[in-house]
Amino acid sequence: METFTISAAGKATISKDPSALLDYTFDWTDWLLLVADTILSQISSVENTADCGVTISFSEITDANRKVVVWLAGGTIGKTATVRTRITTNSTPARVDDRTIYVKIRER
Numbered sequence: 001m002e003t004f005t006i007s008a009a010g011k012a013t014i015s016k017d018p019s020a021l022l023d024y025t026f027d028w029t030d031w032l033l034l035v036a037d038t039i040l041s042q043i044s045s046v047e048n049t050a051d052c053g054v055t056i057s058f059s060e061i062t063d064a065n066r067k068v069v070v071w072l073a074g075g076t077i078g079k080t081a082t083v084r085t086r087i088t089t090n091s092t093p094a095r096v097d098d099r100t101i102y103v104k105i106r107e108r
Helices: 029-034
Strands: 012-016 022-027 039-046 054-062 067-074 080-089 096-105
Touching: 022 096, 039 054, 039 067, 054 080, 067 080
Parallel strands: 012 096
Antiparallel strands: 022 067, 039 080, 054 067, 080 096
16 A cells, blocks of 8 residues: 655655546544544545546545544546545534645556
């Protein structure tokens, strides 16, 4: 299983084959356990889908409402998708946080 690499600029990056349909996990567990909170809602998006060809097939909140799993499909070889997930928590006032990964499209 391939894992994320962190670029010199601090960007979490992973490779994906254009014909693969794979799940990617955004994990807030450590932080949310510290503040005794959970995820209420999430919005996931591919910011440059017209350029990179990657789409989200499905996304959901999982693992005791502390992770978001995003299923990605497609892609154009040589392009990089910017995938962002924004969560809102159950607390009052609600916490809001974003996480971003970069998905490089290449034959594998």
